[in-house]
Amino acid sequence: MARLEHKQSALVMGTALSLAALAVAIDYTRHPLPAPTAPTARHVPAGETTVPCGMGNPCGLGETPCGLEGGSPCDLTPCGLGGDEAPCGLGTEPGNTETPCGLDAEPGSEAPCGLGTEPSSEAPCGLG
Amino acid sequence: MPYSGFNDHNGGNPMAQAIPAPRTEYPVALTSSLAILGLALLLQGLVDNRHALLFLIAVGLGVTLLHAAFGFSSVWRNFIRRRESAGLRAQLLLFMVTTALFFPVIDQVFPGLRATSAMGPVGISVLVGAFLFGIGMELGAGCGSGTLFTVGQGHVNMLITLAFFIVGSLIGTAHLPWWTSLPNIGRVSVIRELGGWLPAAAIQIAVLAGLFWIVRSLEWRRHGRLKPLTLTDDRPFSERLVFGPWSWAWGVAGLALFSFLTLLVAGYPWSITFAFGLWGAKIYTALGGDVSTWTYWSAGYPARALQRPVLADITSVMDFGIILGAMLAAALAGKFAPAKRIDWRLVAASVVGGLLLGYGARLAFGCNIGGMFAGIASGSLHGWLWMLAGFAGTWVGVRIRIWAGLDKPY
Numbered sequence: 298m299a300r301l302e303h304k305q306s307a308l309v310m311g312t313a314l315s316l317a318a319l320a321v322a323i324d325y326t327r328h329p330l331p332a333p334t335a336p337t338a339r340h341v342p343a344g345e346t347t348v349p350c351g352m353g354n355p356c357g358l359g360e361t362p363c364g365l366e367g368g369s370p371c372d373l374t375p376c377g378l379g380g381d382e383a384p385c386g387l388g389t390e391p392g393n394t395e396t397p398c399g400l401d402a403e404p405g406s407e408a409p410c411g412l413g414t415e416p417s418s419e420a421p422c423g424l425g
Numbered sequence: 426m427p428y429s430g431f432n433d434h435n436g437g438n439p440m441a442q443a444i445p446a447p448r449t450e451y452p453v454a455l456t457s458s459l460a461i462l463g464l465a466l467l468l469q470g471l472v473d474n475r476h477a478l479l480f481l482i483a484v485g486l487g488v489t490l491l492h493a494a495f496g497f498s499s500v501w502r503n504f505i506r507r508r509e510s511a512g513l514r515a516q517l518l519l520f521m522v523t524t525a526l527f528f529p530v531i532d533q534v535f536p537g538l539r540a541t542s543a544m545g546p547v548g549i550s551v552l553v554g555a556f557l558f559g560i561g562m563e564l565g566a567g568c569g570s571g572t573l574f575t576v577g578q579g580h581v582n583m584l585i586t587l588a589f590f591i592v593g594s595l596i597g598t599a600h601l602p603w604w605t606s607l608p609n610i611g612r613v614s615v616i617r618e619l620g621g622w623l624p625a626a627a628i629q630i631a632v633l634a635g636l637f638w639i640v641r642s643l644e645w646r647r648h649g650r651l652k653p654l655t656l657t658d659d660r661p662f663s664e665r666l667v668f669g670p671w672s673w674a675w676g677v678a679g680l681a682l683f684s685f686l687t688l689l690v691a692g693y694p695w696s697i698t699f700a701f702g703l704w705g706a707k708i709y710t711a712l713g714g715d716v717s718t719w720t721y722w723s724a725g726y727p728a729r730a731l732q733r734p735v736l737a738d739i740t741s742v743m744d745f746g747i748i749l750g751a752m753l754a755a756a757l758a759g760k761f762a763p764a765k766r767i768d769w770r771l772v773a774a775s776v777v778g779g780l781l782l783g784y785g786a787r788l789a790f791g792c793n794i795g796g797m798f799a800g801i802a803s804g805s806l807h808g809w810l811w812m813l814a815g816f817a818g819t820w821v822g823v824r825i826r827i828w829a830g831l832d833k834p835y
Contacts, residue, residue, distance in 0.1 A: 299766075299767050299768075300764065300766045300767070301581055301764060301765045301766075301767060302764045303762050303763065303764050304762075306579055306580075306581050306762035306763065306765060307453070307579060307761065307762035309581050309584070310576075310579040310581065310584075310762055313584055314748075320708075321734075321735055321736065323711075324707060324734050324735050324736075325471070325734040325735075325736060328732060328733050328734045329734070330471060330733065330734060330737060424696065424699040424726070424727070424790065424795070425543075425569075425696050425697065425698045425786055425787070425789070425791020425792055425794075425795030425796050
C-alpha cells in the first residue's frame with residue numbers, strides 16, 4: 298500500500314499530462330492536416346446573403362458556424378476537414394439515405410452510424 | 426438507515442451551512458488557463474474555428490462536472506446502497522430539460538437549426554455493453570464523464586482507470602462487428618415513432634417525471650426527508666460560480682446549456698468514448714500494430730479519424746477540454762491532486778473496471794453520456810435500454826465492490 302500526498306499526486310498528473318501533450322504533438326507530425334485549399338470562384342445567386350462556408354470564409358466565430366445555419370452552403374461544403382464529405386447531421390436533407398444518422402436514417406437499418414458502411418459520414422454520431 | 430451526513434459535495438444541509446473558503450491553487454489555475462488558451466488558439470490555427478469553439482464548450486462542461494461533482498457512478502451507487510436520490514433526481518431533471526431543448530431541433534422545427542440524433546441499434550449489443558459498463562463504472566469509480574473530470578482533478582487512480590478504459594475500447598472495436606450481428610431491432614427514434622417532437626417530448630418528459638417521483642418517494646420512505654437540489658450558501662453568486670461548489674441545480678443548468686451548445690455547433694450530441702478507442706488504435710499502431718484491417722477501422726468515420734491527427738477529431742478535442750476545464754475548476758476550488766491511498770485492490774479494481782468500461786461503451790454505442798444521455802435526449806430508444814441495463818450492471822457492481830472489500834457491507 299502506498300499513500301500519495303498532494304505534491305506526489307500533482308507530480309504524477311503533471312507527468313502524465315505532459316506525456317499526453319507530447320503524444321498529441323507526435324501524432325500531429327505523423328498525420329498532418331492537408332493545407333487549406335485556395336478559395337475558388339463560386340457563383341452566388343442574386344439575393345443570397347449567406348457567405349459561403351469554406352469559400353474564403355471559414356465557418357466559425359462571428360461567421361456562420363456549421364450546424365447553426367441550415368441554409369448556409371455549409372450544408373454542401375462542410376467546414377474543416379475534407380470538404381468533400383457531407384458530415385453526419387450537417388446538411389443531411391430529409392430522405393438522404395447516404396447518412397443514416399438520426400431521423401434521416403433508413404428505418405430498420407442495422408448498420409450503426411459511421412461504422413464503416415457510410416463512406417460519407419463525417420461525424421462520430423452514434424459512436425459514443 | 427439514517428443519512429451518514431449531509432452532503433459530501435453539494436445539495437448541502439437544508440439549514441444554512443458554512444462552506445469553507447477554497448484554498449485556490451493559483452499556479453495550477455494559471456497553468457490550466459494557459460493550456461486552455463493555447464490549445465484553443467492551436468485548434469483555431471491548425472484545424473478550424475468550429476473545433477476551437479467545441480473545445481471551449483467542453484471546458485465549460487468540465488468546469489460544470491467538477492464544480493457540481495456531477496458523477497454517475499457514485500450517484501447510482503448512493504441510491505442503490507442508501508436510497509439517496511438527489512443526484513439521480515438531478516440527472517432525471519437534466520434529461521427532461523434536454524429533451525425539451527433537443528427534440529424540436531432534431532425534428533427540424535426551427536429553420537436554420539439542424540442536428541442529428543445519437544442513434545444506436547436496440548439489441549443485444551447495447552444490452553450487454555451497458556450492463557458491463559455499469560459494473561465497470563463501480564469498479565473503476567468513474568463513468569465516461571466522471572473518469573475525465575476526475576483525471577482533470579488529479580486523482581491518480583483514475584489515470585489507471587482511463588488507461589484501461591482506452592485498452593477496453595480498443596478491444597471493443599475489434600469485437601463490435603460480431604456484437605452488432607446479434608439480434609436487434611435496429612435504430613428506433615421515439616420522435617418518429619411517437620408522431621413528432623411534441624408528443625414524443627411530452628411522453629418522454631412524463632416518463633422521466635414518473636421516475637423522478639419514484640426515486641424521490643423511495644428516498645422519502647427511507648429517510649423521512651429529501652436532500653435538496655439547491656445549495657444554501659451565503660457567499661456572493663460570482664464567488665460561488667468561479668470557486669464552487671455548485672448545487673445539483675446549477676449542474677443541471679450548466680450541463681443542459683453546454684450540451685445544447687454542443688448539439689448546435691457540432692450538429693450531433695455530446696459524446697466521449699469514441700475518442701478512447703481512437704487513442705487506443707493510434708497507440709497500438711505506434712507500437713507496431715495494424716488496426717486498418719479491422720472492420721471497425723477500415724471505412725467510414727473511424728477510418729478517416731485514424732488517418733488524421735487527434736486534434737481533428739471533435740470527440741478527442743472535447744475530451745481534452747473536459748479534462749482541462751475540470752483541472753482549472755479543481756485548482757480554483759482547491760481540490761486539485763488530492764492525497765490518495767493506493768493499494769492493490771484499488772489498482773486491480775481500476776484495471777478491471779477500466780477494461781469493462783471501455784469494452785462496454787463500445788458495445789453500447791457510447792457511455793453514460795454518448796449512449797444514455799445523448800441517446801435519451803435526442804430521442805433514440807437505445808438510450809433507454811442503456812439506462813435499464815446500465816443500472817442493472819451498477820447493482821451488480823455495487824455488490825462486487827462489497828465482496829472485494831472496496832466498500833463496507835450495508
